[in-house]
Amino acid sequence: MKKTQRRHGQETEWKRPAHGQVRVYVWEWPVRFAHWIIFATIVSLSITGYYMHSPFVVPHGRTAYVMGTMRFVHLLSGFAFLGAVLIRIVWMFIGNRWSHWDQFIPVTRKRLKDIAETGKYYGFMVWSPTPHIGHNALAGASYAVMYGLALVEILTGLALYSRILGNRVVSFFFGWLPHLVDIQWLREIHFLVMFVFWMFFIHHLYTAILVSIEEENGVMESIFSGYKFVPEHELRKALAEENDEDAEVLREARPAAEQSSQSRA
């Protein structure tokens, strides 16, 4: 409906927030902060890590220090990645409803059913996606897998680092791993999981753009601002399903059109 409205409405019409939408603060700042740190560190970890696997830079001059720099950046990025992932995991327990751990691990029948529904949409079996305010259950489950893989990278990375460091403390915590899985296989796993992150990145970007177009809820902008624009009835429905009609979030959510007209004034 909104789509038709857009297509047939005046230009000035569709630039404004869609009719009946309210602005909901979905992603709190630690979520956004962790998201962008994770993004930035995956980029730098991938570039430096791929170099460390298969050096692709030709060094020049007698004072070249390419591998040394790459390793240094990789280690720094690795610890930043570790910190961001930990922040996000902590926030799964103290954050708002849309950043909660049950958004990732489907424990209710409703979320399990939602996986199938979203799967149907991606499988071209239904015309439109089911609207969601936070993550849909399929996306949430895929993020849960990615957090699991992030922990795999962290664990293998620290085990490899403990080998280099030879530090007793680090070796105590992570030195057991090379005895369980040979260090060559730790490297192999550490390397191959990187490609899963790449695959996830492609898919993540695609679905974000897709949902942004299909649901017109400002999902792309929301990871910068934290706010999504959703029809008020959807927000009420989502809250009612949780028996949480009087939630703070509903009071705070103001009609988006009102807000944008205020900001213009």
Added chain:
Amino acid sequence: MHTLKSPFAARLSPCGGILMHSPRTRLTAALKSRGVSRREFVQFCSSMVATLALPPRYLGAVVKALTQASRPVLVWLEFQDCAGNTESMLRSSNPPVAEFVLDLLSWEYHETLMAGAGKQAEDALERVVREHAGEYIAVVEGAIPTADGGVYCTIGGKAALDIAKHVCSKAAANIAVGACAWDGGLVRSNPNPTGALGLHEAVPGLKNLINLGGCPHNPANTAAVLVHYLTFHDLPALDEYNRPLFAYGDIIHDQCERRAHYDAGRFVEEWGDEGHRKGYCLYKMGCKGPEATYNCPTVRWNDGTSWPVKSGHGCIACASHRFWDTKSPFYKRLPSVPGFGVDVTADEIGWVATAAVGAAMVAQVAGNMVRDKLRPKKTAEETKEPPESRGA
């Protein structure tokens, strides 16, 4: 430069064993009779102190201990081996590590070296076990087969497993030299048809067991362990695999003379290229230096002449646990991914999978464009918002 005489040549005495002196003869006397000067003796002691990474002030203690020590009895057992560790011991010429090691101890039994054979040889071993129980040092070379009752290696009609149990359990100290005696080595590598095991697995619960992995062991390390034992009457500090930390505690990569090229990013791209001739890092050629621990770069081989990486070949991590299985392929950086061909690298798998996901996304975009065109108006009407939520 070096005389290539074998220190063992003089030992092949016509009267049977390799014994030149009785176990009660002191080392100094044994060395004196062989014309080794005190200067050479002290040189040997200082090289041992350096190998053990002891402070220089221990030199006096080592010299004193070795001078006064009565030579302990040693038996060298060979099982599923290539005699490579024996060869490694014999090939050192100058300074004559083997010379000292042979004179340091009273070697009563060594199949490859002793002139005696058959019943006389086996009797010599039996006599040591009987007369010197709890006093002698047993060195084991080679893996011990356990499949089918251990029939794949028998000596004098006895299975290797039985010999090892019999001899090693009564020894004061056991030294497993080489990869095979430590963890089964090549013999135990997949598919391991003979059920071969290293000494500590084949004969569990051995006291004073020390593993000197490597293919072969470095005789300098073995000599250093013996010197440590004679000086302090104890084994050196060991790691979780019962290997001495002085030899197996540091990563090869961190001691490598090509490390600066690694840090700079200068690598050998193929054998014989300009980088190879200039001595660049062998990382891209599959060198396992970053994975391996050993004191190879500092102690080196052939009297400190060289070691694999110095001579232009990557490390194969021969002193690492079960390296034949875990560190191969030796000329590739990472193992082959199971379920794919041996020529398929992890890189190729990763790139193809990523490209496949990208292609799937492109297909999705196309599908969505088609769906958008085909989406009936009716569906849009159905999803219309309830009137009460409109307004604002």
